[in-house]
Amino acid sequence: MRTIDWVGGAIELIDQTLLPDELVKLRITTVDELVDAIRRLAVRGAPALGVAGAFGVVLADGDRKAIARLRAARPTAANLAWGVDQAAAHLEEGRKAVLARAKRIRDEDIAACVAMGERGADLLEGDRLRVMTICNTGALATVERGTALGVIQTLHERGRLAEVLALETRPLLQGARLTAWELERMGAPYRLVADSAGPYLLAKGGVDAVLIGADRIAANGDTANKIGSYSLALGAERAGVPFIVVAPETTIDAATPSGEHIEVEDRGDDEVVNVRGVRIAPEGARALNPAFDVTPHDLISAIVTDRRVFRP
The missing domain is CATH 1.20.120.420 (translation initiation factor eif-2b, domain 1)
Known part of the structure; x- marks a missing residue:
């Protein structure tokens, strides 16, 4: 499909x-x-x-x-x-x-998605891996297979996947709605995790790697991805867990020198004060709604593309 x-x-x-x-x-x-x-x-x-x-x-x-x-x-x-x-x-x-x-x-x-899946799976060591991911990076984010979730699918096909811990991904629940849907379809073991629980679970141990996608990668390796990615990077750094970005070469923007030059879209109040059309905040409540954050390159263990693996 x-x-x-x-x-x-x-x-x-x-x-x-x-x-x-x-x-x-x-x-x-x-x-x-x-x-x-x-x-x-x-x-x-x-x-x-x-x-x-x-x-x-x-x-x-x-x-x-x-x-x-x-x-x-x-x-x-x-x-x-x-x-x-x-x-x-x-x-x-x-x-x-x-x-x-x-x-x-x-x-x-x-x-490219096939290549990223193979290259990312080859990079990770171990036979029964528990990985954490945020947002949706599967076939729904590409044409087929996906980026970070493409690596997870390859691990599953190789019999090396123990479990996926998928963050729900507020405010639009792209992890709970989309990633969980794709994991169900591929028959991979998974559990959903509230976004705020991600860093704590990394600190407790038992997670072998964090895999995320990217919406833009600056020339120095700073990476814009779904809001919540930066928090995972900080938690992974503290816990000593590899934090790996998976994205095609086309996502690397050589014209953008660093993350501070990446425009981060704010999508307004509605997505935060409502959940799937049901209001959860008082009338008149306002919201800040940055759709992305930027993870500095020094928190990224490796960037996997369809052509290479490099460590910013």
């Missing part, structure tokens, strides 16, 4: 806002529909956004304003702008050339 694909002249993607209750595919035929799907997180995850951006340029049919609007739909994720730029570079060659590049980006993402 693919999270996103080009089918019959349009984009088909899984509406992730409806999971785990319903598995619904959206058919996207305009840039405005795609921008809406991106902003409301019907499609999310840096690699998946790169593919969506590339296919969106096909839908734009040469409209530069629509392409610019698509490129800016989510500012923190490097892959969205990258995918748009890669496809837009072929505009002068015509729509067929743009579509061909977008399809190559899709296929390259699938191959």
Whole structure:
């Protein structure tokens, strides 16, 4: 099953806002529909956004304003702008050339996820590993398999996975809704963990590695990922647990020198004061809602990409 694909002249993607209750595919035929799907997180995850951006340029049919609007739909994720730029570079060659590049980006993402899974599993030592992860980094965040969850899937397929401790991931519960759904489908053992319990469980021992994805990696290795990742990095550093980032080379932004230059998106009050449409805070309550945080490179044990492993 693919999270996103080009089918019959349009984009088909899984509406992730409806999971785990319903598995619904959206058919996207305009840039405005795609921008809406991106902003409301019907499609999310840096690699998946790169593919969506590339296919969106096909839908734009040469409209530069629509392409610019698509490129800016989510500012923190490097892959969205990258995918748009890669496809837009072929505009002068015509729509067929743009579509061909977008399809190559899709296929390259699938191959990259396989490579990251293998390379990450090879990096970790031990036969029965308990790993911790946050947010969703599986097939739903890419096209197939995933980044950090792709490593976990490879460990499971090799018989080396003891358990996954998946953080619920407030405020949108992408761990509880999406990662748990994917782990159920692959038959991997797991338990959900409240975000605030993660560092404490690391301190108590019994976790062999923390695996996260990335939305943007700066040139020095500072990494933007789902809010809560920085707390895990601090806990892992104190506990002596490897903290490993898994992301394709396309997520590395050489033009951004360090994490302080990464724009972190604030998604407003609604996602914090409500849970899936049910208000949990008093009327009038305001919220700070940074969607991401930035983990400094000196807290990262290794970055695994589809091409290499390096230690920032």
